[in-house]
Amino acid sequence: MSAAQSAPHVLIIGGGLGGLALAQILRKQGISFEVFERDLNKEARPTGWAIGLHSIIDELESAVPNDLPPLEPFVNHLQPLTLPAQLVFYTSPNLAERFGVENSPSTRIVRANRRRLRDWLRINIPIYYNKKLVRVDETEAGVTAHFEDGISATGDILIGADGIRSVVRQCLLHGEDIIKVAPVGNIIGELVLSDKDMIEQLQLGHSAWICNINVDDLIGVFGGVNEVHTSGKSGDYYWSVAWQDDTVPIHKSDYWTQTATKEELHSFAVQKVRRLPDKLRKIIEQTPVDGMKLKPILYYDVELNKGRIQVGRVMLLGDAAHSMYPFRGEGAIHALVDAMSIGRTISQNRGSIVNTPDTQRILQDCQDEILERGAKAVRASRAVYFPEKEKVTFTGPRMAWGHPSRPIPVKTISV
Ligand SMILES: Cc1cc2nc3c(=O)[nH]c(=O)nc-3n(C[C@H](O)[C@H](O)[C@H](O)COP(=O)(O)OP(=O)(O)OC[C@H]3O[C@@H](n4cnc5c(N)ncnc54)[C@H](O)[C@@H]3O)c2cc1C
Structure with a gap:
């Protein structure tokens, strides 16, 4: 050329x-x-x-x-906020415990x-x-x-x-x-959060949080900020609800989520998380139907x-x-x-x-x-969700963003 x-x-x-x-x-x-x-x-x-x-x-x-x-x-997606990048896990059976990783001099993390x-x-x-x-x-x-x-x-x-x-x-x-396709169904929503709603999410995890819970076939819920707005008072948020489904076909167009309406995706996601504590359900429930991603990605x-x-x-x-x-x-x-x-x-x-x-x-x-x-x-x-299929046994603290997770205490945050 x-x-x-x-x-x-x-x-x-x-x-x-x-x-x-x-x-x-x-x-x-x-x-x-x-x-x-x-x-x-x-x-x-x-x-x-x-x-x-x-x-x-x-x-x-x-x-x-x-x-x-x-x-x-x-x-850095948190700028102009000066909070360190942080990911927090809420894992069953005790969903109140907070473990995770955070940017620090010894655990450098940039959430981009x-x-x-x-x-x-x-x-x-x-x-x-x-x-x-x-x-x-x-x-x-x-x-x-x-x-x-x-x-x-x-x-x-x-x-x-x-x-x-x-x-x-x-x-x-x-x-x-x-x-190869993952035996996992997935729904994604996006919304703008500000002020009190944003503070609640930052408190769950500055950058993101993950809830791992085995209720029915639900395997994980993720919530996080994509980008804080320049005002520092609001930000673009997104979430995903994932569940095990061994019937997901290799051709994604054949899976029901690819033809579902926004209303159908929203009500399915809300129904899937109904047994989670309020604070972990809220971002999903408060997402306007218009914020639902059509044809949500499947994992391969x-x-x-x-x-x-x-x-x-x-x-x-x-x-x-x-x-x-x-x-x-x-x-x-x-x-x-x-x-x-x-x-x-x-x-x-x-x-x-x-x-x-x-x-x-x-x-x-x-x-x-x-x-x-x-x-x-x-x-x-x-192996994260299917350790038995991969014949893997995880030992030690859960790793995230390259570092072992540790207890993350709750801190008061203002924006
Ligand atoms: C929901 C989700 C969350 C993720 N989160 C993380 C995370 O937190 N951390 C992390 O490390 N990874 C994450 N990943 C994985 C990460 O996004 C990918 O591994 C990464 O983007 C791979 O980079 P790549 O350059 O190899 O491929 P891609 O980013 O896919 O880039 C490939 C490029 O090639 C172009 N292309 C394709 N076909 C052709 C063609 N025929 N001719 C010319 N150009 C072509 C495409 O348009 C594209 O621009 C995530 C992935 C997903 C789906």
Whole structure:
């Protein structure tokens, strides 16, 4: 697509968190790259809700160029409030007990508004929009990406950062479909809360709270703030009610929630949480019917074990390589770790990246590490609600956002 580039030239398919992070890392290293994104433009898609960043924050900040502003003030979803990021669990049988994690000098956590995180990662990155990949051709001389509009681009290496339904992965696996659906139904609502209602939610958990309870088939209720408004007096909130359902079909259009009306979704959610304490039900009950998300997402995963991808000039990162249920809030963290790992590998071997058996092995090792770490995380995410199916026994305190949970006392909050 572009004029002659200095080798290695890297084609990045997908401008999500993983692809953009890789682009920033290559930019810092002076390595030539192009990013291709299927969306029509940068505003084409709602970006989703908040993301808990931890453990890799320092490494990420030093891997990206110096012209990016510091991460935390840019992405922190609680600003202008000065409360630390915090996630609190309410677990049966004693739903009054509060355990969780909180940002502190020894447990660094940044709860990022996803749109702002994407904006941060997009700074000074040129992106070709409306470029939907349909095919990849790999030869001795290079790799070519073909897009739906008939345009193609050629490079030395291609990175599939194209998410759970990755076309790059399908090309590598010759069309084999390995996506699995979670036996979990899910309903989501959104609403604006202010003043007293917002304070009540902040008290339940500054950033978010999770209620795990086994009543009927209900497995979890999540509530949290996506973004506090600039006034500090109100914010965009969202919640999800999840229940076990072994009948969820692989084609999401066949599941009842995908054709249900807002009224039906709302009354189902209200009915599901009817036995919860008032404070954990309130956000659901006070959501206007119009705030219900139609076609609420269903959860899928992709588990690729080490060795499944034979690397030539094409590699996978992020959800394309290992998509997981969001129950441990880890998918984006792994996508960012993958981007740093691939960026480092390409940069350290830039002189001979695809031409010698040695460097070929280095790329393969890098991909294998991504798959092995990813597959472990995929299984751990399944095991949160289905430990017996995964034959997993959790010991020690529950982990959240990379840290062990501990008692979180209630504090008075004002906004
Ligand atoms: C409800 C929910 C909550 C979550 N919460 C958390 C959390 O708290 N913490 C956390 O770490 N993770 C969380 N995750 C997971 C996280 O969102 C993903 O793991 C992460 O976004 C993966 O990044 P990615 O770049 O690999 O893929 P994506 O973000 O999916 O990006 C892929 C990009 O590729 C583009 N694309 C797709 N196909 C093509 C094509 N054919 N051609 C060109 N472009 C294409 C897409 O448009 C997209 O922009 C959550 C996920 C969900 C569903």
